[in-house]
Amino acid sequence: MNYSPKFPVQWVQFMVMILSIASTGIAAGRTDIPRLSPTRGIIMEDPDLLSSAAVSDDLQTLYYPQTLDHFNYQPQSYATFQQRYVMNFKYWGGANNNAPILAYLGAEAPLDSSLAAIGFLNDNAVNFNALLVYIEHRYYGKSIPFGSREEAFKNASTLGYFNSAQAIADYAEIIMHIKNKLRAFYSPVIVVGGSYGGMLASWLRLKYPHVALGALASSAPILYFDKITPRGAYFSVVTKDFREASESCYQTIRNSWSVIDKIASQPDGLSTLSMIFKTCKPLNKSSELKNALENMYASAAQYDMPPRYPVNVVCRGIDGANENQDILSKIFAGVVAYRGNHSCYINPPTNESETTVGWRWQTCSEMVIPIGIGNRTMFQPELFDLNSFIQQCKSLYGVPPRPHWVTSYYGGHDIKLILQRFGSNIIFSNGLRDPYSRGGVLENISESILAVKTVNGSHCLDILAQNASDPEWLVKQRQTEVKIIRGWIAQYYADLKAILLKQ
Structure with missing residues (x-):
C-alpha cells in the first residue's frame, strides 16, 4: 500500500526553480524549516506500520x-x-x-x-x-x-x-x-x-x-x-539532547564539521567524503553531507521516543566506534546505527511525497517558522535568512510568503x-x-x-x-x-x- 503519491511534474519544476535560484546567487543563510508531523517519528521507527497496521472494521469512510x-x-x-x-x-x-x-x-x-x-x-x-x-x-x-x-x-x-x-x-x-x-x-x-x-x-x-x-x-x-521564540532555540534543544546523552558524542559531532570542511577543500575531497559516508551518488558540495547529518540529528532529537530513543542510538554508534578510528568514521558509525544496514546512506534517490510538496507551499505562504542555528550549539552557526527565504519562495511560486500573518x-x-x-x-x-x-x-x-x-x-x-x-x-x-x-x-x-x- 502506498501512502506517498509521487510528484514527477512538480519535482521537475522545483529543480528548475532551484537551479534558477542558484544561478542568481540567492541564498546566504539558512532557509530550511524542519518538518512538523505527529506521525513521522513512529513511521521512521517502523516503516512497515502503514502497510501492516490493521484498519479497524469499525471505521467508516x-x-x-x-x-x-x-x-x-x-x-x-x-x-x-x-x-x-x-x-x-x-x-x-x-x-x-x-x-x-x-x-x-x-x-x-x-x-x-x-x-x-x-x-x-x-x-x-x-x-x-x-x-x-x-x-x-x-x-x-x-x-x-x-x-x-x-x-x-x-x-x-x-x-x-x-x-x-x-x-x-x-x-x-x-x-x-x-x-x-x-x-x-x-x-x-x-x-x-x-x-x-x-x-x-x-x-x-x-x-x-x-x-x-x-x-x-x-x-x-x-x-x-x-521572533516570539529565539530563532536558534530549536537547534539549542537538539544540542542539549545529545549532550545529555553523551558528552563525548556531543564533542565528536561538534568537532566533525571543521573536519568535513577541511577534507572538502582538498583535491578530490568530495570523493573522499563520498567514500567515507557511502553516499548513494557522488557529493557535489559538502553542504549536501552536512545538511543530511543536521537533519538526522534533528530528527533523532525531535522524535526521541521510547523504547529505542534514537539520540542514544546515534551516540552509541559514535561512542562505540574503535577509539583509533578517525572522527568522520565515528560519525559514520552513528549514521549506520541510526539508519541500519544499507548499501548507501547519503543523498539516496527519492521521489517527493505529497507532504513534502504540500509543506513547501505552506511554509512558503504562511507557516514561516524562522529556525536558525546560533553560536552555542554542536552545529556550525547559520542564521535564518528571511530575505533569501522570501526570494526562494517567490522564485518557486511567484508570490512571497507572509511571515507576520500567523x-x-x-x-x-x-x-x-x-x-x-x-x-x-x-x-x-x-x-x-x-x-x-x-x-x-x-x-x-x-x-x-x-x-x-x-x-x-x-x-x-x-x-x-x-x-x-x-x-x-x-x-x-x-x-x-x-x-x-x-x-x-x-x-x-x-x-x-x-x-x-x-x-
Whole structure:
C-alpha cells in the first residue's frame, strides 16, 4: 500500500526553480524549516506500520462536499471538492445521551498515517463513550480540490486556497454537518491535533468556540513565529539532547564539521567524503553531507521516543566506534546505527511525497517558522535568512510568503496577557526533548488553558497509541490530559442541565 503519491511534474519544476535560484546567487543563510508531523517519528521507527497496521472494521469512510473558499462570495468560491473524513461509532453513547465527540484534525499528510498511528482517540473512546471522527486536511490524501492533484498544485492561483484558515473552516463545517446529521446538537466536541495539527486544534477552539468545547494541542509550536521564540532555540534543544546523552558524542559531532570542511577543500575531497559516508551518488558540495547529518540529528532529537530513543542510538554508534578510528568514521558509525544496514546512506534517490510538496507551499505562504542555528550549539552557526527565504519562495511560486500573518490572524505575542481573559479549555502538551517545544506554550495561561509538559517527552508522543512498555511519566501525562478533558465535559453537562431546566 502506498501512502506517498509521487510528484514527477512538480519535482521537475522545483529543480528548475532551484537551479534558477542558484544561478542568481540567492541564498546566504539558512532557509530550511524542519518538518512538523505527529506521525513521522513512529513511521521512521517502523516503516512497515502503514502497510501492516490493521484498519479497524469499525471505521467508516465518508466524503463531504466541501466549499473551496469560505471567505469570499465570488462565483468561483462556491466550487466544492470531496473532503474525506472517517468515523467510528463503536463506543458512542448516542445523541440522546449527548455523548461526546472526539475529532482528530489532520495535519500535513494523508489521513491514513494518522488512522494507523494516532491512538489517543481510540484508547479513550470507551471511557468517554465517544464518537470518533478523523478529518483529512485539504490538499492532502484524497481531499484534493480542482479534480486532480496536478491541477490543484498547478500554480499559486490554485494553491491560494491551501492555508490554515481554510482548513480550520473545513473542520468546523464538517463537525457541524456531523452533529446536524446525527441530531447530536448538544454533544460536546473535543478536537485533537499534533504538531501543525495541534496548532490547528488550538486555533479552532479560539476561532470557533461554538464548534469545539475544548482542544488538545500536542507539540504545537504556535509561538515559533515572528521572533516570539529565539530563532536558534530549536537547534539549542537538539544540542542539549545529545549532550545529555553523551558528552563525548556531543564533542565528536561538534568537532566533525571543521573536519568535513577541511577534507572538502582538498583535491578530490568530495570523493573522499563520498567514500567515507557511502553516499548513494557522488557529493557535489559538502553542504549536501552536512545538511543530511543536521537533519538526522534533528530528527533523532525531535522524535526521541521510547523504547529505542534514537539520540542514544546515534551516540552509541559514535561512542562505540574503535577509539583509533578517525572522527568522520565515528560519525559514520552513528549514521549506520541510526539508519541500519544499507548499501548507501547519503543523498539516496527519492521521489517527493505529497507532504513534502504540500509543506513547501505552506511554509512558503504562511507557516514561516524562522529556525536558525546560533553560536552555542554542536552545529556550525547559520542564521535564518528571511530575505533569501522570501526570494526562494517567490522564485518557486511567484508570490512571497507572509511571515507576520500567523500572529496577525491568530495572535501569539503577549499570549498570557491576551488569552487569560479570552480563551479557555485548551491543553498545550509538550515533551521538552522535542526541539519544537521551545516554540510551544510551556506555562499555564489560565485555569483552563493549561500546559502539560514532560521532561523526557518528544514530539507528539502523548497522542500516539498507548503501549504496555510506555514509561510511567508518559502514562501520567496522558492521564492528566484525560482528567482535564473529563472536567471540561462534566462542567459542560452541568451548564447544559442548568440552562435546559430554565427553559
